[in-house]
Amino acid sequence: MRNRARLWPNLPVVVASLMALVLLWACLAWWLADPQLAPGPQIVFPTLWTALVSGDLWPDLSATLTRVTAAFGLAMGFGVAIGIALGGSRRADRWFGPWLTVALNIPALVTIVLCYLWIGLNEWAAIAAVSLNKIPMVAVMLREGMVARDTDLSDMARLHCMGWFARLRHILIPQLAPHIMASARAGLALIWKIVLVVEFLGRSNGIGFRIHLDFQMFDIAGVLANALAFVAVMLAVEWGLLAPLAQRASRWRQR
Amino acid sequence: MRNRARLWPNLPVVVASLMALVLLWACLAWWLADPQLAPGPQIVFPTLWTALVSGDLWPDLSATLTRVTAAFGLAMGFGVAIGIALGGSRRADRWFGPWLTVALNIPALVTIVLCYLWIGLNEWAAIAAVSLNKIPMVAVMLREGMVARDTDLSDMARLHCMGWFARLRHILIPQLAPHIMASARAGLALIWKIVLVVEFLGRSNGIGFRIHLDFQMFDIAGVLANALAFVAVMLAVEWGLLAPLAQRASRWRQR
Amino acid sequence: ADLPVLKVAALEGGTVNWELDTIKHYGLDRENGFTLEVVPVAGKSGSDIMLQGGAVDAIVTDWFWVARMRATGEDYRFIPYSKAVGGLLVAQDSPAKTLADLDGKKIGIAGGPVDKSWLILRAYAEQADGFDLAGKTEQVFGAPPLIMKAALSGEVDGAINFWHFGAKMEAAGMRELVSVGDAASALGLSPETPLLGYVLSGDLVESKPELASGLVAASRAAKGKLATEDEAFARLRPIMNAKSNAQFAALKAGWLAGVPAPGPVDEAAADKMLRLMAKLGGEKLVGGATSLPEGTFLTN
Amino acid sequence: MIRLELTEKSFSGIPVLGPMKLDVARGEVLGLSGASGAGKTTLLRLLAGLDHRFEGSLKVEGRRAMVFQNPTLMPWRRVIDNVTLPTSATETQARAMLDRVGLAGLEDHWPGQISVGQARRVGLARAFVMRPDVLLMDEPFASLDDARVEGLLELTAGLIAETHAAVVIASHAAGELDALATRFARVEGRPARLVQERVRAGS
Amino acid sequence: MIRLELTEKSFSGIPVLGPMKLDVARGEVLGLSGASGAGKTTLLRLLAGLDHRFEGSLKVEGRRAMVFQNPTLMPWRRVIDNVTLPTSATETQARAMLDRVGLAGLEDHWPGQISVGQARRVGLARAFVMRPDVLLMDEPFASLDDARVEGLLELTAGLIAETHAAVVIASHAAGELDALATRFARVEGRPARLVQERVRAGS
């Protein structure tokens, strides 16, 4: 109840804010006056609408979303675990920190191609490729959070012989929440950037695939429409899932 | 002095760790036994070596590094500023938060193509494209850090009428240091992923350009050699710059 | 009804699709004893991986790739599809008359530094005017659509693009300064040598020769239909992405001009071309293949 | 000079401080007592201008300093910098003040390396070194031993006499208040009111 | 039961605690006094097993609980959860204990919404609700008003009598120690030694 009451008043602002953004875009497009290269919302929205009602978009959108979801789950799980392990033990960090740096800086293209070549051209390879690209990023962010954590609380937990799971749940995770939130948000964005390449290189559907095609056809309006469809989904995820989660996780901050 | 003394003992471990990684790679390559698709270090290192001594690699490496450096500086500057602004004011976040989410989820390809189309096929467009892709990520991480910050210290600073710059320098930045560090590390990696696409789509030099060229010729050893060159540079940056900086920033944590 | 399936990866909306769509529409695949399945890909790099990964039976690429693979011991075969090449385009009002007039100017190139057209033009400039095209001009490599835009906006002074983009650019008012075909002839290369083709793995050709010959026949039949029946091309208009009648006409003409002559490929001419490319493009382009490896072109 | 006219101060709808008037002139020292949780810290934060979400009016003249109930040091700055940075005092002044609160030799420690009582004294030194016109102290001498408290009380009294500051001290220890205050008040009730207790005989 | 034989405890090379022996049997209450910064907290952390980097040996038998000098509550868990989660006490027990330390009604507050003294009492409740065999208390009653302290002293004494725990209390207030301790010791000097003071007449 209380939560919802705090969430809803934001809605008008969010809508107004997004409308302002669209308006800005319209002005920019109008000022550039080049409907081919800089199509305004009046061109892109109908394109998107057509794709939506014709049902063309749904299979691609859902294919991409499936990949994003699976990769996101995998990457967050492994990334958080690795980050906590490395941040929690100086020894582990000294030994495996360099591996993380290497993993972080291996180009996405290389991971993707190698996944396709070794796992095969299938959905698993695509998901593995995306996850592998994201894991180091999440790990690095969580490691940073671990290093910065308050050890007094851990001491307290140790003294009271709290179990490892209780410690994780009540001490570590809440303390790392800002880093987990940040990596979830930044991570979704990263995944999206990589899924695009993954779909370009080895899949025959998905929004990324569409965007590349439209780009090859030099159909900028199509590119934007597809991108917009995904952005819309991500906005929904943000306000339907991440924002309430973040709010829940920081309830205690209210003064 | 003290710093150095604490850094050097790590060196053997780092070297050992990296050698272990190379060994792992060699084993994997040997096990896969497909020098074309999975070249081991014994193939890739000579390729890299040839490129290095022939001087072929340097112009590309330096071109890419220039882009990465410029984009990194820009993105960190703007990203940190935007993140602090949004995290510092609920009002600003309610209005511009949605914009950030949109910016975060616009595919890299779209930003890159639009930059090239509007700014032209030149260096500025490339740097702008990379920065634009990274700024939202840094901003989102810093915003998360701001929300989690300790307000007692800000109160103290406000009471004592510390100037805004002193507050930034002594209260805000040290408190956000873990988030800044994380975004710097994750950001370097992201930039690298994007520079590759940027160079592929519209530049005539750089490691990304070469990787794509090698990839088109299906020269996986070449791809890996180029990637390795960049990874090596990034490892150097990590240990020459980021690690000492991180160490300095967390000196006070020593118990 | 259970004919063997042949999976071909093709750029969705690309020119190859025109032929494949025609094959499927007129049932030319079944007539020739197989079922065609088109696997859409978003780029050339993707199709390479798909062929190597065994996700498709055939892709469309140039025979240099095949030569290069064969030189490293990987068995692939080439079936001619098109000999279409573009040219170097400049603005209608450009003062340039020969390649040498581009001294100090910017050239946009879509295929990268080892693009075949670019290499041929370089050799041609050297031979015709003693002009070092690569050294005296500034090159801008980029994605085809970006090169098209840069050329149309005057950001680059000349542009070498894939032929279907070239056709659009010409329809938009650019003119051809030098055609790659002419340049090739002047260099003593045969303009009849097909560059692009279907590439199949050797295993498939050995184990199911009827599939390969079926593809050859179906391709030929489709080409014939498209050349002779106007409605066959008109049918394709929606997927051709032509914005105007002029573009449609240019695309159609360009495509038909690229249809290679029937019959086996002139291997001597191809070998000559490969040697020239090896000289200009170096190892990057041809890998270990300094002369045409035996069996590059599928003969049946 | 401090003048507060409070109608109500509430936290998420629950009133914590009720209507009250509070005047502290320069040279006056108001001693606040009250049970734990009565609202002393809340009141002091209002006076410091750190919390504007209340009904009523506040006027404070002159440079303010506060000794927080939790020391509130910057953990990433050494002790000496924790004194100089927020106050624009010179290092010499800061060293002298640290010495007077008994922290000589700890200037270069990090806040994480000193004891709780030492940290509290850094907070005192930080406030004192400013020589403020308005001084707010929240349990300034808690968890310090008696000998130390005595010395600090003297120091504080001297400083107040010198600077002629308007001072409010909240403390649970009657002895500390007795030693410094010129007026006394109790924070009492829910929502809390200010109960004027007595004026010190001497002043 | 606690038995510590310490040779040295130092922080980055600087010895803070010198050689000392410390024995506390069940039912005994050791009162530790000492100036601010003497090393009381350091010693208690050793006894709690939170700091292993010292030379010497430590033996502690039974379930330990500690009242930290800083309350050390989980800010993201409500008061009641801060008592139940680390201790595996039932909610009923926790509520009863919170009531006894005077926090009835605050169970559902977040730690950021209670006063410093209230937080300290949550820490007390958390330690008490465990009914530990070894109880370590670091300035447990600092910054609480006298009436409250009296009640808490009674509560503590009752609990110790019931559980027959081995207790070490560090405090700057002689009165508090007098009320509880059966033995007294001072932490004194640099590096600090343990000066046995006297045994309480009564026990």
Ligand SMILES: Nc1ncnc2c1ncn2[C@@H]1O[C@H](COP(=O)(O)OP(=O)(O)OP(=O)(O)O)[C@@H](O)[C@H]1O
């Ligand atoms: N943010 C908040 N939300 C709700 N209630 C709060 C909040 N902050 C304080 N309170 C309540 O207001 C009351 C007064 O708190 P305050 O910190 O002013 O007490 P205090 O007199 O300083 O106590 P102590 O001596 O323990 O420091 C307390 O009962 C507390 O529970």
Ligand SMILES: Nc1ncnc2c1ncn2[C@@H]1O[C@H](COP(=O)(O)OP(=O)(O)OP(=O)(O)O)[C@@H](O)[C@H]1O
């Ligand atoms: N991590 C550390 N590094 C260096 N010195 C430290 C560290 N921790 C504590 N000290 C020093 O050890 C001494 C003892 O500190 P301790 O916290 O035990 O004091 P205490 O007796 O509890 O004081 P208080 O009554 O103020 O809490 C202090 O002088 C402090 O400066």
Ligand SMILES: [Mg+2]
């Ligand atoms: Mg208080």
Ligand SMILES: [Mg+2]
């Ligand atoms: Mg202590």
